[in-house]
Amino acid sequence: MTKLKIAYSPCPNDTFVFDAWAHGRVPGAPRLDVTFADIDLTNGWAADGEAPYDVLKVSYAVLPWVLDEYALLPCGGALGRGCGPLVLTREPGADLTGKTVAVPSERSTAYLLFRLWAADLVPGGVGEVVVLPFHEIMPAVRDGKVDAGLVIHEARFTYANYGLHALADMGEHWEHTTGLPIPLGAIIAKRSLGEETLRLLAESARTSVRMGWNDPSVSRPYVREHAQEMDPKVADQHIGLYVNEFTADLGETGYAAVRGLLTRAAAEGLVPPLGPDALRFP
Numbered sequence: 573m574t575k576l577k578i579a580y581s582p583c584p585n586d587t588f589v590f591d592a593w594a595h596g597r598v599p600g601a602p603r604l605d606v607t608f609a610d611i612d613l614t615n616g617w618a619a620d621g622e623a624p625y626d627v628l629k630v631s632y633a634v635l636p637w638v639l640d641e642y643a644l645l646p647c648g649g650a651l652g653r654g655c656g657p658l659v660l661t662r663e664p665g666a667d668l669t670g671k672t673v674a675v676p677s678e679r680s681t682a683y684l685l686f687r688l689w690a691a692d693l694v695p696g697g698v699g700e701v702v703v704l705p706f707h708e709i710m711p712a713v714r715d716g717k718v719d720a721g722l723v724i725h726e727a728r729f730t731y732a733n734y735g736l737h738a739l740a741d742m743g744e745h746w747e748h749t750t751g752l753p754i755p756l757g758a759i760i761a762k763r764s765l766g767e768e769t770l771r772l773l774a775e776s777a778r779t780s781v782r783m784g785w786n787d788p789s790v791s792r793p794y795v796r797e798h799a800q801e802m803d804p805k806v807a808d809q810h811i812g813l814y815v816n817e818f819t820a821d822l823g824e825t826g827y828a829a830v831r832g833l834l835t836r837a838a839a840e841g842l843v844p845p846l847g848p849d850a851l852r853f854p
Contacts, residue, residue, distance in 0.1 A: 575605040579617065580629035582608045582798035583725060584807040585814035589648055591791035593780035601776035602769070608798060610706070611757065612677040618642060618760065619679065626762050627773065631680045632755040632830055636843040639850045641763060643770055644830075646853050648759035648777035651818035651826050656743015656754045657682035657724045659689075660713055664737040669696035671719035676706040681756050682724050684837045685742035691840055692745070710734045725814075729806050752829040753818060770854035781820050827851060
């Protein structure tokens, strides 16, 4: 089999998950041609159908637009508890009614969680939503360019360095109102690869995750190579938070969380409704 083209982020959870597979240590797995790209790019590639990738890491939020062409793999992604996006402000307890909020993407799971939270707890509605690159959001809030910012991943561990306050945890709100884990990032693969290959991809991803757990030290050079300037301790925290039982297998609870998020978002008019078999694998 020729190499499969895959794109995922340089974040520690993705490099940890794919380390063994990307380096040819998963027996029988297809070889990979890896491209690193932030998730807002992969979301756009999947939704627009313009990039030649067989496998992509995307936000769960983009699934309603792509499931005709791509299948959701039941493993390799990111769900969890206590790991939701945060809304940050300069002052604690700020009122966001009519205020400007920076977000990393309008196609992200974080954005859906934010809009569901705002629908429940900001009765007057937020004001303008602006899209900024992830690394610009906390400085923009700190410098008063926006009133609040929606942040994800390692920003949970670093926002205090910018003198900012966590106004609300989108994950806490989601878990409190649903009792379900937070669906963040998904692994999707082209349906045109065929059922046999899709099953092989899922098993390869699952094996790669388990190999990472069996000896985390093996993946550490790959993780650190692509984690940019992230402190190694923060990278380890990042992996511990986002690589968990749902990464190895979505299971009944994971699928309930995904369908719950997208059903609620559809009810708010944020995404198209899912068909009854849209999440079926393969």
